[in-house]
Amino acid sequence: MVVRGAPAIGVAAAYGVALEALRLHHLPRAEFDQHLQLGFDVLAASRPTAVNLFWALNRMRACWQRHGAADTAVLSETLLREAQAIHSEDVQINLAMGAAGAALLPDGARVLTHCNAGALATAGHGTALGVIRSAVASGKRISVIADETRPFLQGARLTAWEMVQENIPVTLITDNMAGHMMARGEVDAVIVGTDRVAANGDVANKIGTYMVAVLAHRHGIPFYVACPLSTIDLQVARGEDIPIEERSSLEVTGFRDYQWAAAGVMVRNPSFDVTPAELVTALITEKGVVHRPDRDKLERLFSD
Amino acid sequence: MVVRGAPAIGVAAAYGVALEALRLHHLPRAEFDQHLQLGFDVLAASRPTAVNLFWALNRMRACWQRHGAADTAVLSETLLREAQAIHSEDVQINLAMGAAGAALLPDGARVLTHCNAGALATAGHGTALGVIRSAVASGKRISVIADETRPFLQGARLTAWEMVQENIPVTLITDNMAGHMMARGEVDAVIVGTDRVAANGDVANKIGTYMVAVLAHRHGIPFYVACPLSTIDLQVARGEDIPIEERSSLEVTGFRDYQWAAAGVMVRNPSFDVTPAELVTALITEKGVVHRPDRDKLERLFSD
Numbered sequence: 130m131v132v133r134g135a136p137a138i139g140v141a142a143a144y145g146v147a148l149e150a151l152r153l154h155h156l157p158r159a160e161f162d163q164h165l166q167l168g169f170d171v172l173a174a175s176r177p178t179a180v181n182l183f184w185a186l187n188r189m190r191a192c193w194q195r196h197g198a199a200d201t202a203v204l205s206e207t208l209l210r211e212a213q214a215i216h217s218e219d220v221q222i223n224l225a226m227g228a229a230g231a232a233l234l235p236d237g238a239r240v241l242t243h244c245n246a247g248a249l250a251t252a253g254h255g256t257a258l259g260v261i262r263s264a265v266a267s268g269k270r271i272s273v274i275a276d277e278t279r280p281f282l283q284g285a286r287l288t289a290w291e292m293v294q295e296n297i298p299v300t301l302i303t304d305n306m307a308g309h310m311m312a313r314g315e316v317d318a319v320i321v322g323t324d325r326v327a328a329n330g331d332v333a334n335k336i337g338t339y340m341v342a343v344l345a346h347r348h349g350i351p352f353y354v355a356c357p358l359s360t361i362d363l364q365v366a367r368g369e370d371i372p373i374e375e376r377s378s379l380e381v382t383g384f385r386d387y388q389w390a391a392a393g394v395m396v397r398n399p400s401f402d403v404t405p406a407e408l409v410t411a412l413i414t415e416k417g418v419v420h421r422p423d424r425d426k427l428e429r430l431f432s433d
Numbered sequence: 434m435v436v437r438g439a440p441a442i443g444v445a446a447a448y449g450v451a452l453e454a455l456r457l458h459h460l461p462r463a464e465f466d467q468h469l470q471l472g473f474d475v476l477a478a479s480r481p482t483a484v485n486l487f488w489a490l491n492r493m494r495a496c497w498q499r500h501g502a503a504d505t506a507v508l509s510e511t512l513l514r515e516a517q518a519i520h521s522e523d524v525q526i527n528l529a530m531g532a533a534g535a536a537l538l539p540d541g542a543r544v545l546t547h548c549n550a551g552a553l554a555t556a557g558h559g560t561a562l563g564v565i566r567s568a569v570a571s572g573k574r575i576s577v578i579a580d581e582t583r584p585f586l587q588g589a590r591l592t593a594w595e596m597v598q599e600n601i602p603v604t605l606i607t608d609n610m611a612g613h614m615m616a617r618g619e620v621d622a623v624i625v626g627t628d629r630v631a632a633n634g635d636v637a638n639k640i641g642t643y644m645v646a647v648l649a650h651r652h653g654i655p656f657y658v659a660c661p662l663s664t665i666d667l668q669v670a671r672g673e674d675i676p677i678e679e680r681s682s683l684e685v686t687g688f689r690d691y692q693w694a695a696a697g698v699m700v701r702n703p704s705f706d707v708t709p710a711e712l713v714t715a716l717i718t719e720k721g722v723v724h725r726p727d728r729d730k731l732e733r734l735f736s737d
Binding site for chain 2: 280336
């Protein structure tokens with residue numbers, strides 16, 4: 130959780146492979162290949178839900194195989210350049226999503242977001258917050274409502290911080306206030322990021338996203354998901370097939386060293402949930418906006 | 434917030450009046466009346482949302498007026514006995530609600546609750562948790578899922594503690610996990626308490642209750658509200674007319690002295706929200722279960 134946010138996890142994994150290759154490049158070729166494979170395995174086991182991790186590792190593996198004939202010094206430099214390419218492409222992709230999504234937000238919009246899908250979750254600019262940044266840059270007056278996002282408090286600690294830095298007005302609420310704000314007519318749109326989108330358009334994202342989507346649907350508020358193509362997993366048919374990480378009970382019984390829950394209580398701590406495609410107004414991708422996502426539309430994104 | 438929970442607030446206010454009368458009883462009558470009125474005013478200004486406060490104060494005021502001819506020593510003892518009556522009646526009412534509501538819970542039910550409507554929110558037994566206690570006492574195997582209930586964490590600190598004390602299995606989740614649990618089929622019923630029910634059946638309760646109700650509705654899970662008649666306010670037509678207390682921003686930016694939110698963020702902190710009657714499967718009262726509450730059914734409760 131030192132690195133979190135699906136795109137940032139992908140970029141960090143790519144650099145992890147490159148660093149390991151550079152560290153190993155003096156070894157005989159067989160040992161180099163063996164140890165580098167171990168590096169891939171360790172990285173692949175670090176987080177189960179965000180597909181960008183596997184996407185980035187697959188891309189690095191393909192680079193390794195493509196340049197398998199090169200000596201290890203050249204190969205490791207090539208892997209570093211591939212990681213750097215993934216890094217800089219991520220920023221470009223976020224800027225493209227921002228441009229595509231900014232048009233969806235009306236001037237004056239009060240936009241609710243959950244968790245942190247900002248510059249701190251990507252290589253820069255952000256996915257959901259990138260759309261907000263691009264809308265603000267285009268001259269629109271946007272204000273943000275940030276769910277605090279228990280248990281890890283990414284909204285209170287990261288999203289609020291990013292928005293304060295940029296002088297974008299931001300109001301912090303606890304996660305259970307989102308429905309009240311919507312019922313009072315104080316939310317015009319919702320934008321979130323995602324850790325994995327299934328082939329049918331179901332969206333896995335930070336726990337609590339599903340509740341926000343259901344409430345937005347009830348109140349006729351558009352629910353947008355900023356989603357680079359690297360987060361769409363056509364290999365997974367439906368959201369219920371996406372593995373959901375369960376984390377330590379200590380995150381729920383308190384925050385860090387401050388533990389407040391009654392002793393003896395049992396705990397559940399799923400880190401993600403699944404929002405069915407029917408609740409998604411549109412996916413915002415670097416190839417444009419996909420309204421009412423479904424399998425056909427997602428497959429077309431990759432074939433075009 | 435040292436005293437919280439609508440019924441406990443009512444009982445504490447009644448004792449507050451009695452204590453003030455006992456403290457003042459040596460004063461000349463005009464001064465006694467003047468200072469006691471001030472005591473009523475201070476207590477009435479302490480919390481806006483829970484109607485039990487005003488219900489209890491009205492009952493104490495009626496006692497004062499009924500016994501206006503008595504000398505202040507006798508009057509203050511009479512007010513103490515009235516507060517003691519409110520206290521012991523509250524326990525009896527909770528036991529009656531428990532008996533009425535227990536029948537609604539099937540053996541083996543996994544029951545989600547929000548905030549704390551237990552013995553710690555009443556004079557004893559509890560409203561929502563009273564129903565669970567009574568179901569367990571009748572031999573049913575009930576397990577509880579407790580929303581932590583940010584920002585004040587009544588679920589993590591009070592509901593979890595009460596259930597652990599009684600060996601009723603209890604699982605703590607963050608508020609934003611309730612939808613995921615329902616989507617996975619892990620919740621059979623929801624029971625909450627309430628701070629005020631409007632004449633049309635709309636329910637004001639701890640912030641986040643509305644989101645739980647919307648999710649329960651989506652998943653076909655019954656949503657029950659344990660509600661003594663003292664919490665029903667026929668003077669308020671609809672939920673949107675119930676005053677909603679807003680509390681300190683420091684509750685949202687952290688918990689007590691541990692402040693984690695980014696500096697400079699704005700905050701909203703409504704303590705309650707309103708669940709429309711259409712989402713309420715039944716009110717559980719000391720006069721029985723009111724399915725699909727509406728104005729007619731609530732008025733009949735008081736006229737019978």
